[in-house]
Amino acid sequence: MRTHTHSLRVRYGETDQMGLVYHANYLLYFETGRTELMRAAGLAYRELEERGVYLVVTETACRHRAPARYDEELRIVTSVDRLGKATVRFRYEILGPSGTLLAEGHTELASVDRAKNPVRLPADVTTRLGKSAPPP
Amino acid sequence: MRTHTHSLRVRYGETDQMGLVYHANYLLYFETGRTELMRAAGLAYRELEERGVYLVVTETACRHRAPARYDEELRIVTSVDRLGKATVRFRYEILGPSGTLLAEGHTELASVDRAKNPVRLPADVTTRLGKSAPPP
């Protein structure tokens, strides 16, 4: 299924007094990863919400292998791991400047409507997320 | 006008690699200060939103006098500084464990409706915010 790589730079405010990136911020990096994967698939998440479909995070997991530091340019490799009728699971790897694996994890999201009731993922979403990205 | 003191403890995730509280987090401490002042005045901000009145932040300012550190218990002294027809200005002082002034600042908020158009502050809000707190 679809995979996407996005780069971002660590902000000062994302570090903590240990001199490393505070662990909760990896979930924000994951968010950026899946947002950009979806955009690359022609599916801006913002437009999904405008159509009345919301993806709520129901599960997160992250293993930290090595620390990320201030000002480093990180690469987030995001892939669609599992596509259900009303759920999607993304996998993430965060790589440091020299390509070292810093963290890996996944998030599970469920599609709901404005009233927060479960709804099926629209067909075009499933199709676009399911397809592999075309060779670059 | 009304003044209120609230205490909170600095979280690890609120520090940065300088070993001090990251400056943007003071605005979250200010938020807690005014929320608790309003609650003490009988005005839970949450209920204000349920009535369709939102307070949007239009201006913030903060001067940092001395650093706050992890796990310190800070005191936030909040007061209503100016009450307009559709605006309210809060002043804040943040005090460290020994009473030292760490930071001071203000925020200006404007009252808007659900569509984000300016509206007058409800009369009971003005009354409650304008009154001094009763002696404890």
Place this chain on the structure above:
Amino acid sequence: MRTHTHSLRVRYGETDQMGLVYHANYLLYFETGRTELMRAAGLAYRELEERGVYLVVTETACRHRAPARYDEELRIVTSVDRLGKATVRFRYEILGPSGTLLAEGHTELASVDRAKNPVRLPADVTTRLGKSAPPP
């Protein structure tokens, strides 16, 4: 092993445009939970760092059962789940105002020295975290 309950109130800045608490903030609630468990066990984490022992987060996981909302007072029930020679695993349950389970998860932490090399947990830490809390 030791269990501890701590209450905190959701800040406005912790919500997102879905009108719910943004998922990454649960990890900050977990942090508060284990910090307060440790303090109740006579082990301020700040003092541990002053002794040159740091606990770095190596793994996080969270399942979201129901949403938490602005201004709600949440209860975080934290327990020591597993104690190794140089690792400790905490389990968390986050309960809403009416006692509903909103989220549950765990974090794994490893003890390292100032140079970020693994070190054994000091004996007093293991003892204090391992013991059940005395009946209140």
Place this chain on the structure above:
Amino acid sequence: MRTHTHSLRVRYGETDQMGLVYHANYLLYFETGRTELMRAAGLAYRELEERGVYLVVTETACRHRAPARYDEELRIVTSVDRLGKATVRFRYEILGPSGTLLAEGHTELASVDRAKNPVRLPADVTTRLGKSAPPP
């Protein structure tokens, strides 16, 4: 003096339940603005810290003119506003996708050494920040 423009995209976790960017996050956007201005001037802030010079934020101010929203690509126009012997003041304008001014503000920073004592800004820093950027 030097001016620099940097673009960034609003994250979901940076919004709040009003459906807009939470005000404290503008200070993180300001941080990114001055970091990239410094990098463009050949002065990675990270390297400044490695040389033992830290810039601590002593004052922040922000006026909000119009709201920023999720997924918008914002432009941050940063300029060096005032250069003292041991202080530097940056000015910021945040522009929305259509060029509208969303917010403007400034931050004042003081240079300190590792022990957090005031020190003069190194000569090369003053020179680089003081010069206008070459025409592109």
